[in-house]
Amino acid sequence: MNSRYLTRRQFLITTSAGTATLATAERTAPAVLVRNSATTPAILGGQPIRTKPFHPWPVWREADASAILPVLRSGVWSRGKVVAEAEQRFAQLMGARHCLATANGTNAIITSLRALGVGAGDEVITTPYTFVATIHPILLANALPVFVDIDPETWQIDPEKIEARVTSHTAVILPVHITGGICDMDRINAIAKKHKLKVVEDACEAHLGEWKHRKAGTLGDLGCFSFQTGKILTCGEGGAILGTDERLMDRCYAFHNLGRPHGKYMPRDKGGHPILASKCRMAEYQASILMTQMDKVVEETRRRSENAAYLTSKLKQIAGTVPRKDYPGVTQTAFYFYGFRYKKEHFNGLPRDKFLAALTAEGIPASKGLGVIEERPMNKEGLLEDAFGSKAFQKIYSREKLANYRAENECPQSDQLCEETVGFHQRVLLGTREDMDDIYQAILKIYDNRHRLS
């Protein structure tokens, strides 16, 4: 921590103030930082708040190495009993009945939509404020993503706006628990029930997140997870589908395994390859790391939550940094990304890019999102045009439907959020309270110097 940005308590301790003064000050002083507005921002040549790195990610321990070696020695490197064991452990951790491991989160979503029969002419209701891997699977199924705007406070799909977008073509609602915040699953499930729709949760960023004490990813028909390197629970690349309906899960299994019939899903003949499918299996060595990484995920989630709560209490004190909120029904946030809105009007109009550059110069690794929504919301992405120009889309959907698509899928709240998001990767929350103070002090320093920076 930079000594020129001291807490009031530290300031009093390091000055000549006597014990009596300190005792009085401690009783009366709110947790306010002593500010030095004259301190030069690091981006203008001053000392950075911090040069120490934040918590690293991913983190491996001897246990990971010990778990992977027997797999290598066994000669079974493709799907086998280690994957089956990891599935059981993940299902148990999440309170789910069934789990199917997949190659990654993208393929978990592809498999889920396929198992539910989503195809040409179908519509899938989802959010524009998400990672592109939510959208590719919809388009690959030759279905249309139907974008519903976000709730500006929670950043999740706005349940108020979903029903107006349901049509006779709607097949699935695909809510995304974005940044590890949790969607209002009561209202989403109620709408799905009323209109006989299926719900596939994209919980790729929300491991251990909870809605009313039930885990995200276990609340819809199917829940999809990612274990990609940056995720809260990782094995480099990997994914999973959770579900309760055994037959549906068997369909997922069959699809992810080249269409070989599985369990209760035995269409047509009982052997061979009767189902058009893909191959999205997890390998044994991925599963072995996943299991050892699972040992620490509960404790890390607790630590992130504690640090996030502290950071939120601090950021609320700065005009112009507005942390994302949770619905009252959220009993655990996953904090894959700690996000807040950067309101430049409170920073003398300092553009977000310049704010980020100044923050980075102070030693704080902030970003606009995690490759999640770096610039554009998904309803504005080029991949839509690419799909719409394809032979399949041109044949399935009328010219008028595709021509009107952009206008019908405008989501102004999400547009605004994409321009205001600032935040930190989950690893930053795995550090100490002093790390959070450094973040706060760096932002405060920029705030105090806003006139010099803008």
Ligand SMILES: Cc1ncc(COP(=O)(O)O)c(C=O)c1O
């Ligand atoms: C919201 C969301 N959906 C889907 C995915 C896809 O997961 P994966 O990268 O494992 O394919 C990710 C993660 O990258 C994600 O953040």
